[in-house]
Amino acid sequence: IYNAMANMVRADKFRYPLVYGRGNFGYDKNPPAAMRYTKEEPVVLPVSLPNLLLNGSSGIAVGMTSDIPPHHLGGTLTATINLINNPDLITIQKLKEKIRFNDQQITAADFKMQEEENSAAKQLIEEKYNVLISERKKIEEDFIQLKKKVNQELVNDLQGPDFPTGGYVLEKEKLP
Numbered sequence: 001i002y003n004a005m006a007n008m009v010r011a012d013k014f015r016y017p018l019v020y021g022r023g024n025f026g027y028d029k030n031p032p033a034a035m036r037y038t039k040e041e042p043v044v045l046p047v048s049l050p051n052l053l054l055n056g057s058s059g060i061a062v063g064m065t066s067d068i069p070p071h072h073l074g075g076t077l078t079a080t081i082n083l084i085n086n087p088d089l090i091t092i093q094k095l096k097e098k099i100r101f102n103d104q105q106i107t108a109a110d111f112k113m114q115e116e117e118n119s120a121a122k123q124l125i126e127e128k129y130n131v132l133i134s135e136r137k138k139i140e141e142d143f144i145q146l147k148k149k150v151n152q153e154l155v156n157d158l159q160g161p162d163f164p165t166g167g168y169v170l171e172k173e174k175l176p
Contacts, residue, residue: 006032014055015070050080053099075099 007013009021026032056070079098083090 002035003032016054016073018051018055050076071099 005019006021006025008018009025010017010027024033052068053071053076054073056068058067059065075098079095082098083095
């Protein structure tokens with residue numbers, strides 16, 4: 001039981017750690033210290049959340065592999081609350097709308113799966129990739145607009161009786 005609890009403390013094992021512990025619970029490749037060396041037992045225990053979706057899981061059983069990626073906390077909680085409040089009215093499609101994407105990063109290995117036609121993985125990656133591209137484009141456009149605004153304010157600050165031409169101060173007087 002202690003080893004399982006020690007794993008629940010570690011942020012490198014879980015996307016959202018389930019237990020807050022104090023003491024040496026291990027890190028990276030170092031195992032946790034023996035139970036007697038941890039400072040105190042954890043006081044916060046896991047709550048009733050869909051931990052399998054939040055933290056994900058992977059494993060092999062009888063020649064079959066399973067890999068559930070970690071999902072975002074906010075969307076998962078919203079879907080869970082909707083499912084509790086309206087168990088008969090919620091469909092799988094509505095749940096997918098609430099839990100839109102997982103939190104796993106896209107890697108080169110994921111793009112190899114795109115070679116398979118009509119696979120669920122291909123659809124998920126294409127949807128997530130399109131969203132990431134559109135968000136990045138929006139951020140870059142906002143940054144460009146902000147940069148233009150800051151540059152314009154700097155030029156406006158330089159203009160005045162002492163600097164009639166604005167940004168050409170360095171051309172008139174060479175600094176030593």
